Amino acid sequence: METIKTDVAIIGAGGAGLRAAIAVAESNPSLKVALISKVYPMRSHTVAAEGGAAGVKKPTDSLEYHFHDTVGGGDWLCEQDVVEYFVSQAPVELTQLEHWGCPWSRTEDGHVNVRAFGGMKIERTWFAADKSGFHILHTLFQTSIKYPSITRFDEHFCVDLVEEDGRCLGVVVIETSTGEFRLIEAKSVIIATGGAGRVFRESTLGGIVTGDGMALAYRHGVALRDMEFVQYHPTCMPVTGLLFTEACRGEGGILVNKDGYRYLQDYGLGPVQEKPKNKYMELGPRDRLSQAFFFEQQNGRTIEHPSLGSVVHLDLRHLGAAYLHERLPLIYEMAQTFMGIDPAKEPIPVRPGVHYTMGGIKVDGNCAASLKGLYAIGECASVGLHGANRLGSNSLTELLVFGKVAGVNAARNAETATAGSSSASLLKQAQAVEQRVTALKTKTGGTEKISVIRKEMAQTMEEGCGIYRVEKSMQATCDKLAELRERFKHINIDDKSSVWNSDWLTAIELDYQLDVALSMAHSAINRKESRGAHQRLDGFEQRDDVNFLKHSEAYYVAGSTPRIALGDVKITKSQPAARVYGAAGEKADQERKESHD
Amino acid sequence: MTENLKIIEIEVLRYNPESDREPHLEVYKVPFSDDMSVLQGAQYIKDNFDGSLTFRWSCRMAICGSCGMMINGIPKLSCETFLRDYYPNRIRLEAMHHFPIEKDLVVDLSGFIEKLESIQPYIIPKEPRSLEQGEYLQSPKQFSDYIQFTSCINCTLCYAACPQFGLNPDFIGPGAIALLHRYNMDSRDGAAAERMELVASEEGVFHCSAVGYCSEVCPKHVDPANAVNINKTNAARDYFLRFLSPKGGSK
Numbered sequence: 001m002e003t004i005k006t007d008v009a010i011i012g013a014g015g016a017g018l019r020a021a022i023a024v025a026e027s028n029p030s031l032k033v034a035l036i037s038k039v040y041p042m043r044s045h046t047v048a049a050e051g052g053a054a055g056v057k058k059p060t061d062s063l064e065y066h067f068h069d070t071v072g073g074g075d076w077l078c079e080q081d082v083v084e085y086f087v088s089q090a091p092v093e094l095t096q097l098e099h100w101g102c103p104w105s106r107t108e109d110g111h112v113n114v115r116a117f118g119g120m121k122i123e124r125t126w127f128a129a130d131k132s133g134f135h136i137l138h139t140l141f142q143t144s145i146k147y148p149s150i151t152r153f154d155e156h157f158c159v160d161l162v163e164e165d166g167r168c169l170g171v172v173v174i175e176t177s178t179g180e181f182r183l184i185e186a187k188s189v190i191i192a193t194g195g196a197g198r199v200f201r202e203s204t205l206g207g208i209v210t211g212d213g214m215a216l217a218y219r220h221g222v223a224l225r226d227m228e229f230v231q232y233h234p235t236c237m238p239v240t241g242l243l244f245t246e247a248c249r250g251e252g253g254i255l256v257n258k259d260g261y262r263y264l265q266d267y268g269l270g271p272v273q274e275k276p277k278n279k280y281m282e283l284g285p286r287d288r289l290s291q292a293f294f295f296e297q298q299n300g301r302t303i304e305h306p307s308l309g310s311v312v313h314l315d316l317r318h319l320g321a322a323y324l325h326e327r328l329p330l331i332y333e334m335a336q337t338f339m340g341i342d343p344a345k346e347p348i349p350v351r352p353g354v355h356y357t358m359g360g361i362k363v364d365g366n367c368a369a370s371l372k373g374l375y376a377i378g379e380c381a382s383v384g385l386h387g388a389n390r391l392g393s394n395s396l397t398e399l400l401v402f403g404k405v406a407g408v409n410a411a412r413n414a415e416t417a418t419a420g421s422s423s424a425s426l427l428k429q430a431q432a433v434e435q436r437v438t439a440l441k442t443k444t445g446g447t448e449k450i451s452v453i454r455k456e457m458a459q460t461m462e463e464g465c466g467i468y469r470v471e472k473s474m475q476a477t478c479d480k481l482a483e484l485r486e487r488f489k490h491i492n493i494d495d496k497s498s499v500w501n502s503d504w505l506t507a508i509e510l511d512y513q514l515d516v517a518l519s520m521a522h523s524a525i526n527r528k529e530s531r532g533a534h535q536r537l538d539g540f541e542q543r544d545d546v547n548f549l550k551h552s553e554a555y556y557v558a559g560s561t562p563r564i565a566l567g568d569v570k571i572t573k574s575q576p577a578a579r580v581y582g583a584a585g586e587k588a589d590q591e592r593k594e595s596h597d
Numbered sequence: 598m599t600e601n602l603k604i605i606e607i608e609v610l611r612y613n614p615e616s617d618r619e620p621h622l623e624v625y626k627v628p629f630s631d632d633m634s635v636l637q638g639a640q641y642i643k644d645n646f647d648g649s650l651t652f653r654w655s656c657r658m659a660i661c662g663s664c665g666m667m668i669n670g671i672p673k674l675s676c677e678t679f680l681r682d683y684y685p686n687r688i689r690l691e692a693m694h695h696f697p698i699e700k701d702l703v704v705d706l707s708g709f710i711e712k713l714e715s716i717q718p719y720i721i722p723k724e725p726r727s728l729e730q731g732e733y734l735q736s737p738k739q740f741s742d743y744i745q746f747t748s749c750i751n752c753t754l755c756y757a758a759c760p761q762f763g764l765n766p767d768f769i770g771p772g773a774i775a776l777l778h779r780y781n782m783d784s785r786d787g788a789a790a791e792r793m794e795l796v797a798s799e800e801g802v803f804h805c806s807a808v809g810y811c812s813e814v815c816p817k818h819v820d821p822a823n824a825v826n827i828n829k830t831n832a833a834r835d836y837f838l839r840f841l842s843p844k845g846g847s848k
Contacts, residue, residue: 039663040706042661043653043656043661096728099722099728101786106740108737110735110736111734131748138747145714145717146717177705242657449644497700499613500699500700501651503649
């Protein structure tokens with residue numbers, strides 16, 4: 001097996017991985033960086049983010065406001081020191097991206113413009129029309145080309161980490177175009193592989209969002225934290241799950257039920273305002289909006305569409321074609337191409353779809369995991385920014401702020417780490433990995449189809465870990481996943497070849513997905529309260545700060561179900577309070593302000 | 598999605614370098630509903646008939662640029678092309694033209710990536726600015742000068758469409774030239790002169806025979822043909838100005 005030696009290995013070359021690579025290159029150009037991606041970097045799912053990236057911009061805004069919006073939005077399950085650092089660095093990093101060429105949308109006088117977003121008190125979402133993720137990703141990818149110390153391993157699929165004496169010292173990858181295994185030895189390893197939402201059925205996510213990095217760290221003993229918190233985005237295309245950005249509502253779009261009624265006013269988000277108002281109605285947080293949909297559907301007030309199922313209407317007509325083309329050109333095109341709808345003339349049928357995993361690989365504020373030399377960033381990580389519910393537009397900024405933090409810390413670690421004692425032992429591990437992973441492909445007599453197990457996994461996740469949850473269905477999901485885990489042992493892979501064997505790689509992804517799904521379902525059933533995106537209907541409808549103002553930590557147990565522990569939450573200056581929006585939220589804000597004055 | 602299924606015949610150009618001497622066609626009968634994309638048709642084949650069928654895909658919404666292929670001979674993104682528009686006729690899927698086939702519908706993109714890397718696709722500041730100084734200002738005119746050319750998703754459909762790239766794989770080609778133009782037109786950038794050398798070089802714009810098919814197939818309306826054309830004019834102007842001024846002609 002070919003061995004490559006580098007200083008910092010980064011798995012995943014989306015927004016977070018690219019930002020980290022640049023940070024390593026800038027902090028020490030003599031360090032070698034191996035940037036590994038199972039696709040080409042510009043295919044990474046950052047590309048599909050639409051609405052924008054949050055960072056304080058307006059003179060009327062403050063870091064304090066951004067902090068409180070984020071912590072309240074996360075239902076107080078955020079690491080508050082992490083949030084404080086994040087909001088302070090957000091404007092710096094977004095400006096840095098502007099210097100690198102990101103085509104942020106502008107005001108008439110040439111400054112970067114900002115738009116309103118859900119759960120944000122002041123407009124602070126920097127945007128590039130409605131292709132913010134696309135532009136951020138391409139800007140970072142193209143900028144990364146400038147640095148000679150970054151070597152890319154495009155279309156290389158990571159199958160394991162190697163470690164020795166409690167230190168992570170490299171990764172094992174398959175080169176997709178040949179099927180050959182390689183060992184990449186490194187002093188620091190950064191995981192930046194994105195989320196895991198494809199374990200669900202209807203999602204906004206690309207096919208590559210399979211939780212690979214989460215499973216890798218998890219199997220090496222690192223906790224997956226807060227995995228029960230899965231975000232349903234309230235406005236997705238039915239059936240496909242494709243995303244209609246929150247910016248539709250930031251720009252003034254409204255949601256109505258079958259009676260043409262703006263139902264959000266019945267769910268603690270009203271009263272209806274004459275003009276869009278921050279933290280009111282459609283500008284509430286995602287968890288609340290998706291939950292409102294659930295009850296509208298239960299009560300028969302959604303529109304029953306013959307082929308699309310239950311939907312509500314996202315109405316943008318009043319914004320006019322010209323404005324929609326300027327601010328939401330992608331949304332316009334998607335509605336036309338995929339649904340045959342002109343959003344300037346007709347409302348768009350939408351319903352919630354899985355969008356984001358708040359939880360992930362547990363790391364500290366330096367993005368360091370419990371395994372020495374291992375770092376994680378972005379959606380695959382849980383640095384503690386999002387708590388129980390992420391606010392829209394915080395995650396794109398997270399890629400930048402913590403991408404940089406991880407890059408700088410991984411560089412420092414690589415500078416000081418003594419050379420690995422035994423390459424031979426790492427190679428031996430890598431060869432064992434090759435044997436195990438190859439056996440998946442070469443074994444014969446399998447009876448289970450990958451596509452069938454994948455479908456059943458997604459179905460059971462939706463049934464047990466959807467917007468509202470009850471013990472019985474969560475238990476059924478845990479049981480079903482255990483069954484699928486067992487059946488996976490008997491899969492059959494049609495393709496036995498070496499070159500571009502996507503059949504095989506998909507099977508490895510499914511293996512990752514099953515582990516991640518198990519961590520989600522078991523974390524969910526263990527949390528006997530309702531908080532943020534985890535809502536129960538079986539006697540635990542309230543938030544329980546006495547017992548559950550705690551992070552869930554799922555630990556891998558080989559051949560068994562995950563072990564779930566509870567971890568402390570860092571609270572600095574925002575004591576848990578009632579999480580309220582609309583008029584009640586404004587009143588609570590006022591009272592908090594007065595008590596501080 | 599399952600009601601009233603019709604059956605469409607999908608013919609796929611298959612090629613496995615480890616077992617096939619040359620590519621060959623295979624036909625699959627795929628049940629489909631009117632909302633199904635060509636990509637979903639290919640996925641159906643992979644999930645139900647033959648797991649070895651190989652193609653790239655990810656976002657399903659025409660922004661990641663992975664799923665380009667020839668559909669009845671025309672380069673298209675399979676995720677935003679619909680089976681209903683071909684039914685009841687047979688539909689033929691082939692790897693993108695002008696690229697070496699790696700396997701089935703997957704082509705070797707390494708040449709394109711090298712071209713993209715060669716054009717210095719990043720801001721080389723005209724006037725360096727510290728982060729404390731905040732953002733560069735860009736007037737609506739300055740913004741509109743380049744924004745259209747930022748929309749390229751690197752799907753390479755324009756290369757599959759370009760007859761000149763088909764003849765000479767070293768030609769920088771429409772997509773990379775559009776990206777080069779994007780940086781040259783950006784008011785923050787000051788390296789147009791450096792990039793113009795590549796534009797006017799042997800692999801540069803003068804290969805283009807102005808067919809304009811690249812812009813026709815572009816799914817994002819980047820209009821690379823226009824970028825190539827403007828740069829032909831610029832390069833010609835530079836060529837003549839070089840005799841008149843020691844610094845050459847670019848901005």
